[in-house]
Amino acid sequence: MSRATPLRLPRATRALLRRLRQRASGKAAAPAQPPRTWLFDLDDTLHNASAHIFPHINRAMTAYIRELLSLDEAGAGKLRQHYWRRYGATLQGLVRHHGVEPQHFLARTHDFPDLAGMVVAEPGLRAMLHRLPGRKIVFSNAPRAYAEAVLRIIGVRDCFDALYTIESLRYRPKPARAAFRRLLHAEKLDPRRCIMVEDSPANLLTAKRLGMKTVLVSACLRRAPHVDVLVASAMDLPLRSGRL
Incomplete structure (x- = not known):
């Protein structure tokens, strides 16, 4: 008995058959994704940071603003919180509105006497x-x-x-x-x-x-x-x- 001549299937049909055979054999692979x-x-x-570090930073920032803008402590504290709420960081408000040099501000407000202990x-x-x-x-x-x-x-x-x-x-x-x-x-x-x-x-x-x-x-x-x-x-x- 002679073998039947294989038919030339359209590309879309060949792709469908390949997927169906992979599914049937349990070897269908999900597309690779990069890791999370x-x-x-x-x-x-x-x-x-709220236990010891943030209170220290907040005091240092308030003192910096008080000295920079000649405010009392209450006023400096309110401005610090206002800029933090508005911009996500007090520094951003001071740079935008008062021309503060970022590195100077960061060095002054993140100076810790004993960081490891805090x-x-x-x-x-x-x-x-x-x-x-x-x-x-x-x-x-x-x-x-x-x-x-x-x-x-x-x-x-x-x-x-x-x-x-x-x-x-x-x-x-x-x-x-x-x-x-x-x-x-x-x-x-x-x-x-x-x-x-x-x-x-x-x-x-x-x-x-x-x-x-x-x-x-x-x-x-x-x-x-x-x-x-x-x-x-x-x-x-x-x-x-x-x-x-």
């Missing part, structure tokens, strides 16, 4: 970070020297592939879109493959609008619509990462 990238805020996300962090932080698959980047409005020092003190600097600070962002802090876009462009990241971990709902709102998954680290705030996951501590991330 975790973008971590630093203060009050990776360590508890840092409060979870002892299992390093192990937790190693349990999260994907690249990890620190994305902070803090100055580089301070951020590097804190990461070394808590023993996790080598857990991160990159560090973006206020200098890297050309003094355009979160929640400005320009800050996010600078990091995404420099690292060649698709925001849809990024997870932003933050204690600031305002910063997460920008991240969500860009297409990122969002994690709010807070023991007291409620989960807003633009927050995908709420955790009381970054230590809870491995348990909740399945929802991301």
Whole structure:
């Protein structure tokens, strides 16, 4: 009995048959996707800055503004908070409206007598970070020297592939879109493959609008619509990462 001559099938039919045979054999492969990238805020996300560090910085910033603009302490404190709420960082308001030199301001307000004694962090932080698959980047409005020092003190600097600070962002802090876009462009990241971990709902709102998954680290705030996951501590991330 002679064999039938194979027919020349149209390209679309051949592609359909290939997919059907792959499905039948259980070998159909999903298209490869780049690994997720975790973008971590630093203060009050990776360590508890509110315990000792933020009060020190706030006093130093208030003193700086008081001296710069000849205000009393109450007035200087109100202006500091106003610029922080409006721009995401007090520095941005002082640069825009008073011509302050950023490096001078940062050096004066991030001078700590005993930074190591002021840092409060979870002892299992390093192990937790190693349990999260994907690249990890620190994305902070803090100055580089301070951020590097804190990461070394808590023993996790080598857990991160990159560090973006206020200098890297050309003094355009979160929640400005320009800050996010600078990091995404420099690292060649698709925001849809990024997870932003933050204690600031305002910063997460920008991240969500860009297409990122969002994690709010807070023991007291409620989960807003633009927050995908709420955790009381970054230590809870491995348990909740399945929802991301």
